[in-house]
Amino acid sequence: MAQSSSRTRPFKLDEIDLNILDHLQTSSKITNAMLAEKVGISPPSTLERVRKLEQRGIIRGYVALLEPKELNKSITAIVQVSLGEHSHENLTRAKKSIGQFDEVLQCWHTAGDQDFVLHVIVSDMLAYETFVTEKLSTVAKIANIKTAMVLRTVKQTTCIPLDEVNTGD
Template sequence: MKLDKTDRRILDVLQKDGRISVTDLAERVGLSPTPCARRVRQLETSGLIQGYAAIVDPKRAGQSIQAIVQIKLEQHSDEIVEGFRRTLVDRPEVLACYTMTGEMDFLLHVIVRDIDALSDFTMRRLLRVSGVRDVTSSIVLETVKRSTVIPVEELAPE
């Protein structure tokens, strides 16, 4: 999908305030409401906008421990890699899972209520997955920056 300047402005505003009304959004981007709503629908239909979500404060939600977990597999057969992926897909404590270049195969961003829960996740979940060779965890001490905003000026030009 080709994005023009107005599409990029719509994306910028919606990323910062997903609850903005179409009327207010249209005013902010210089359109009337109907064409603005049409553009938003096109961005949603194209898959560029994947959804809208509330951003929850982890500590207030009782999830005070975040960890970055590195996983190394014994081998990279399709069976082991897919088995590991299937194990993680439905784990609620896994916020993100990335396949990586370098020494480790996967990097996880995990959130749990306390150290005991992290230990349980590591010992009873990760280390029991067939093919896992090494698990290294680092506890997040402080979140310096957390953002879901994609810099729209970097998106494909007109």
């Protein structure tokens, strides 16, 4: 899907756009005809709006949300990584390496006590140990790795709240 320079030219969202986004966030498998009916415009107009939202990079993609435990991925960890050296080369190497690990679902480069926060998912503790000792610890000049094991997911959503989005009014 094409990305455009949405940072240089603001894209004004109206109530219909927000309604489309709201419906797609909760059910991306909805047909264009059903979406059009729900937002109150014609199917061709709906399709055109969805395509514009995709082209602007507001809609980045469509995914199926999988149940990790059903796929033998029962361990979730939040991992904080602090680098021992903050050179551009070391940061670049760390970002590139971490980005290639299948176990890492999300990686944030952060400000504060840690340089990176990772959302990691593995099958068991042995797999986590292997990930840390054979992959993560070999990435770059790492000073510290801290792990918080997730006991239970209390809330998980992919829906971004749209109630305070600037509509350009």
